[in-house]
Amino acid sequence: MKRIDKEKLVLALAAPVLAVVVAMALSSGIVAASGKDPIEAFRLMLEYSANADTQVLILNRATTYYLAAVAVAIGFRMNLFNIGVDGQYRIAAMLAAAVGGAVTLPGPLHMTLILVTAILVGAVWSGVAGVLKTHRGVSEVVSTIMLNAVATALIAYLMRDSLLGVLPQGSDQLTTEPLADSADFPGIPVDVDGRTMEVYGFIFIAVAVGIGFHYLLNRTTFGFDLRAAGASESAAVASGVDTKRMVLYSMLLSGGIAGLIGMPQLLGESHSYGVADFPAGVGFTGIAIALLGRNNPLGIAFGALLWAFLDRSAPNLDFNGFEKEIATIMQGLIVISVVVAYELVRRYGLRRQQQRVGEELAQAARRNVTEVAA
Amino acid sequence: MHAIVGENGAGKSTLMKILYGMQRPDEGTIAIDGEQVSLHTPSDAIARGIGMVHQHFMLADNLTVLENTVLGAEKRHGIRDAARARMREISDAYGLGIRPDALVEDLGVADRQRVEILKVLYRGARILILDEPTAVLVPQEVDALFANLRELKSEGLTVIFISHKLDEVLSVADEITVIRRGTTVASVLPGDVNARQLAELMVGSELPSPQTRESTVTDTPMLTVTELGLGGDENGRRLLDGVSFTIHRGEVLGIAGVEGNGQTELIDVLIGARPADEGTVVLGEQDVTAWPTRRRREGGVGYIPEDRHRHGLLLESPLWENRILGHVGESPNSKGPWLDPRAARADTRRIVEEYDVRTPGIEVTAASLSGGNQQKLIVGREMSHHPRLLIAAHPTRGVDVGAQAQIWDQIRAARREGLAVLLISADLDELIGLSDTIRVMYRGRLVADADPATVTSQELGSAMTGAAAGHLEHHEPGDADTEGGTAPEGAPPSGGTAAPGSGAGADTSPDTGPDAGPDTSPDAGPDTGPDAAADTGEER
Amino acid sequence: MRRQMSLPVVLLLVAAGLVLFSAVRVVTGAHDLTSDGQAAAALQLAVPVGLAGLGGLWAERAGVVNIGLEGMMILGTWCGAWAGYQWGPWVGVLVGVLGGALGGLTHAVVTVTFGVNHIISGVAINILAGGATQYLSRLAFDGVQGGTPVQSPNIDPLPRWTVPHLADWLTDINREHWFLVSDLAGLCGGLVRDISALTVIAVTLVPLSFLVLWRTPFGLRLRSCGEAPVAAESLGVNVYLYKYIGVITSGALAGLGGVFLAEVTADFYREGQTSGRGYIGLAAMIFGNWRPGGLAMGAGLFGFTDSLRLRNNDNVRALLLLLAVLLVLLALWQLYRRSYLAASFSVVFGAGSAVWYVLSDEVPAEFIQAAPYLTTLLVLAFSSQRLRMPKADGIPYRRGEGT
Amino acid sequence: GGSSSDDSGSKDKGIGLAFDVGGRGDNSFNDASYAGMEKAMKEFDIKGKALTPRDGESEDDKVQRLTQLAKEGYNPVIGVGAVYSKSVKKVADQFPKTSFAVVDASDNTGDNIANLVFTEEQSSFLVGMAAALETKTGKVGFIGGVKMPLIEKFEAGYRQGVEYAKPGTKVLVKYLASPPNYSKGFGDPAEGANAAKGQLDSGADVIYSAAGASGDGAIKTISQAKNKWAIGVDQDQYNQKSLAAYKNVILTSATKNCSGAVYDFIKSVVEDKKPMTGVHEFSLKDDGVGFSVSNPDFAAKKETVTKIEAAKEKIISGELKVNDKP
């Protein structure tokens, strides 16, 4: 079987690489069609991302995306499509910011309070979808889509300056009460030709979340039940998994982590919730990245970096007269080709295995026959 | 009428699928009426007058019988009245008793079987392929089916059928082909062989000798079920109704019954997948009625599910993870909340070894094992945790004779150590061979019981169709639980003779035609109940 | 067929609803609630959602879940506008439909041929469609007379009709604010005044889809692919073909919805024009239990609440009262059905909205914006048990792998 | 550090300008600002670069954009729209030698930042008067794109103008969306169309929409009704190409001279070499805002126009105060 394992590994790696190449080829075609030089476009992106400051930007963006993707992946692992990560993360960030702004506490306490609030709010928001699914059989896909819209409205309402919003003098960008410095999550300073930039310190938390995710899933009985429920609900039920509760748990977990998505930005950068700081759509990006990373913590890390790279180097296209949407298209193409590649590889692997088993079985059978004959 | 026999995985279905154009042969030729043909799709086959009734029903539950029948053959008589009329013709001609506008999901197994046959005839097939048509039928229904088939044969149709039940093969087939591991090993005439020889041809080795029954029944009850009742559908029929019995240590209680008469529900209730509406379940000393599945299974309930692919395995996971399934909280699989993959792997190797699971290793996915070997793995897994009670549903369905014997031995051995077994099986010989006591389940009730020592499959069959209930000594639930274990006096022969006619009448209603409503509709209960449940489950 | 409500029952419910409605209107004096303007606006907002929903229907009846509808709609808006401003609105309609169909084709290739999870493919398509159209806009519209990087030049309008006399007559009756009569007049009035050709087409597509899917051999085959593909295959149905047809049609319909946005609601393409209507269409379809009629109702409900949001705010306040009444009725029904927990929920919510109605004199704009979504959530929460999706919906299918 | 060395080569790089959401082609203040930039580029013949944001991008995307401009040595760097106020502040600290400006924001301190703001409430006041004087039904409408302070400024002035010109006139107010739904609020004509239809149906016959491209939808709808008036915003929309088909229903527009403001700022940097800093308010006084009379039908309404002109003088002289909160 070792043979098969190694092969599995090779195939698993082959898929994404192949997919990215295909996607690049396709998008080059598109660029070329618009009468521009694709090589030049790629060169611009790479060259730009070679700058230290761009790399800092990429890392920071990747941190956010990583958390988003992990939040989605937890759902995926048991066939739950938490399309609602987007709403969960925004409402969580907003309320966490408001709570954090309302109090002043010693640093660690203050931050813990904010993080806990964020996790709880995210969990509650996804929990609604969870309960609707377990108790009323409402498809989480639809309910979470609806909840996203509701979250947007609710945030807008709460952000009224009569409520949680405050309006900095002269500005018209409503924000929440700015956080006290005690809630400033220290970053890693990087000096870029005279200017100092910071890599989110939260990146370590993100890594921790990833590791936790891995262990929870592969090393605990809970994780096993969760994966079982994802692999075959009927089998899980028969094996004693309370799938309803599982749905709820993984929904809550997913939402809880979704709550963390906004934290790097909140604690490391903006120190208050402003609509512009926490854009909609991150949740959907998370879905795409979770797919790229095959719902696997390490894979997701690569996915997040790739996505952040495309995001961050796109402006340089714009800057040099290329359409920056090329990057978006590339992202879309990558997702599609990746999922296709994975599916093909999966099938191929299964068939090969079956044949192997089949052959070995047949041999065994022949041996029997000869024995009988003897 | 040509019969094909062979152990599971021998390639029978595959061969038939090739004849029917659903799979392509790598080499070789097919000739119809001496003319060579190449069949790429089922349509080609249909066009050449080949029709197939598949091993697993090929019906769309949510469509009507009419829709299921005309699907793909709309050109013949459209999809409305003309078609309906034509269906009635055929149905009456062969006494199939079809109701064109019933929803398939409301039909019982036997009726579905007939719909399948009607589908084939409707397409004017001259060559009829039936893959294990009798697997799910009770003897009376089998007789009815073969009666139909003889009709067809006399009309000049060719019938190819596959079966694991060698006696029926011998009785109806004109010629028999035996295949093993994808090749023809023999082609014989029914006259020249007996069942044992045939079976040996199939397996290519001696058969396990017929079991000798030595009773190990003790009088310490292990499972005591009292007055179980469950649900009820639109027409108010209960899925389970006043079910009571006791299984003692070392006892095998067999439950006979046509599928869809509450066996599945009974199992669900016993393993806790579904709460009973009333009644209690007592395991050993403890009342486990309120326990969730996980607690019951860790409390010593082993479970060999009816459908291994849906309930027994994670097909895309490696064997060792499948070994953990259902016992994740128990050693060697885990320590506290932490999994222990190393130990689990080691123990999986042991199981593969001891239970002779034919696999090159424990890292292969369960899907790549053959059904029989999958089943052996499951049995091994369940036995490894020394259950106090084993719930075995069709433990050897779709398993070849060799594996069958192994599994039986496992069960007997465990029984000797005082295991209590609830055995549910459609294979009456298996029931009679293994059980210490047999109860018959019909429409959610335990309507009869029999002593395996004396009862015949004919008698059981009639009881299963509800026909012979009156003739067997029927215990009211009240006292049933106390005497459940003890063997009652066998059924009077009249039960056997009374059976076929009334049996057919009660369940198949051959010639009553469309207005057979009253007796077929009750079947809706067991069928729709689970379905309805499944539907909300299937929400995306 | 005990699962569906019979036609008379449906009609009865509709009638009851109408009575309730005009009662509320009279009580609250929010006459715009059933004015013909309201009805017209509702219709106009319902059509794109309904078309997207129809798209969903065709795909899911063939067993393919399609949350790529949003993306296909976007393609529809863009292609429609792009062709429309150059070669006239009807060409625009055609090309828009083709654009949507192209999206459908992609979805079909990924899900049917490659057997990728349907939701995943849908998400990917939405991303792709968004990026592609933005990119193309830069190339196609920037610098063109009247066009900008995010907006196409104007498209000539499609023909619009008003039924002479009748329209005015109905309007007059509506203005009288009589109980029930005026409401009926208002609703009908909205349907006969200033109706775009595309609206007519869209509306007729609903019964058409029903006939095709439920009354023809073709439809039977297509649905069989959503219910039991393996069985269909075993009867010589080319499942792949029908799934392809279903999904491509789905895309085409969503595309038409997009065109409607670009040519009827506005008269140009603009980035972000669809703003999530594809998802809502999907919701409407589920809401409608995978049937054209129900789907139309769902879309109607959406159009209505959405139009309320954009018209004046007393309407929504009035709706609070309506909601309260409905919930109380629901509670009674649930009590009758002995589901006490649900009943108590309904009562609480009902009381809540009643109190709200009494206390507030205006509903915050944000809540009005959330209304359509909350409505769907509520309806799904109360009805999803009775929903019945095609049995093989969303399950990848491989030829020759059925046992 | 590196930034200073960049600066030395800055002159030839020229002007850097970053658009607000919607970007160039919003027929509104983005385009207007760009016009100002082009004017400057011609006159002082220098180069320049204008960058468009992604829809729904985040704060740090803006920072990145401005940083790149400054780093590449563009000077001055202009952020169009209050959305840039935070990011400009951040970047300006990093590039002390570069001059920055934000259009529509007044909250940035720093000696290399200029805030270019407008008294939209004043122009809105004037068109409010126009509405009140021209309504036959005694009901006028206001459609705001997104419910945020900037737009509420428009509402406040408009209401006050209506009340001033003809007390008791009813004002129907509708906001299409709330943050962060900018694209729905400013970018979705369907929304504007329906809101307008609603207000028309409830009797309003003059409607002022401050809603970017969504407003175009409103104007289109109004043009389909009989003798109703629309009031444009930011630019003189009577002369806006994409609205040519409906121009004759556009009574007037509350204009806002972004191009002038941007031009003045660039001039102060490139020509006069002493960059503007602090808050620069462009008001009626210096024609930073105003109302248009390009529609002949409106110009024909002599007494209305004169009344408005009179009020305008009063406001300029400070005798009439317009407040910027509803």
Ligand SMILES: Nc1ncnc2c1ncn2[C@@H]1O[C@H](COP(=O)(O)OP(=O)(O)OP(=O)(O)O)[C@@H](O)[C@H]1O
């Ligand atoms: N495409 C294939 N090519 C080669 N071998 C195959 C292929 N598919 C399955 N097999 C082999 O066939 C077996 C699949 O088991 P399957 O469930 O079909 O057996 P079965 O027909 O149910 O027989 P039984 O139930 O008696 O074990 C395995 O041995 C697997 O290795």
Ligand SMILES: Nc1ncnc2c1ncn2[C@@H]1O[C@H](COP(=O)(O)OP(=O)(O)OP(=O)(O)O)[C@@H](O)[C@H]1O
């Ligand atoms: N292309 C293939 N090459 C090799 N083996 C295959 C191939 N396709 C299927 N098989 C395997 O060959 C075996 C034949 O399966 P088949 O279902 O025909 O057995 P069967 O005789 O019908 O058994 P059962 O009695 O359970 O129906 C199965 O194990 C199947 O998985």
Ligand SMILES: [Mg+2]
């Ligand atoms: Mg088999």
Ligand SMILES: [Mg+2]
């Ligand atoms: Mg078979």
